[in-house]
Amino acid sequence: MTARRLVTPLAILAAVVLFWMENPWFNPEDISDTVRTLATVTFWVLFIVVVGILFMDRKDPEATVVEVEGPAFSRYLFSNTRAGLLWLPIRIFVGFAWLEAGWGKLTNPDWTNGGAALLGYWQRALTTPEGGRPPITFEWYRSFIQFLVDNHAQGWFAWLVMFGEIAIALALLTGTLVGIAAFFGGMMNMSFLLAGSASTNPVMFAFAVGLILAWRVAGYYGVDRYLLPLLGTPWRAQVSTHPLRTSGAPAS
8 A cells, every 4th residue: 555655646747857858948057967867867777666666566456456447339349349340451551561571671682691671771760861950859769779779789680570560460360369569560560660761660659559459359350369368468457355344344
């Protein structure tokens, strides 16, 4: 219960720190770069602690209580197996898009022989055009890409991208762990967007979010119809229960 009391003030504090870092009027870097670094670390520590407390809170008996009832259409869309018919064409569209992307890379020597194509993509993302804006907006992502380039990671990372795209495609097309596949697909879409590449990524990311929310039914017309009941959704928490006390009777 102590942790539950702390989660609200910690979340508010994290929001205040984030506001301080991102508002356009006054920022930590106005004081010094060290203060900016400390503010960033403080935010992420607070954020991780809040997520951890909320994750543990799922075991509390009150965690099963619905405090805000969702609209009937969203409940139907994300929880009714018949809605799997709506998600089926979306799965097929997204799945074949990933399959085409992954297979195209796998049959391209510039990807398979040392990852020259990926290196060129990274270098273009890091280049700031004269008089223009850099493709990468966030400095932390620029540093991540620069780290990969400096360490010549394109050789193995190209294979990771290729097989990742093909694995996501096969999972979506067969309806196998659709929510997990859509999550990694969305993460790849977001990675491309952060590198300044729009293309079909915004649409694919939107579809990925829908498939993640509909993970229970999106693969119903596929392997998930049999796989999810077999797995028993192992990530679901066992809610704690407490014996009821009767008036005047001592607790056991």
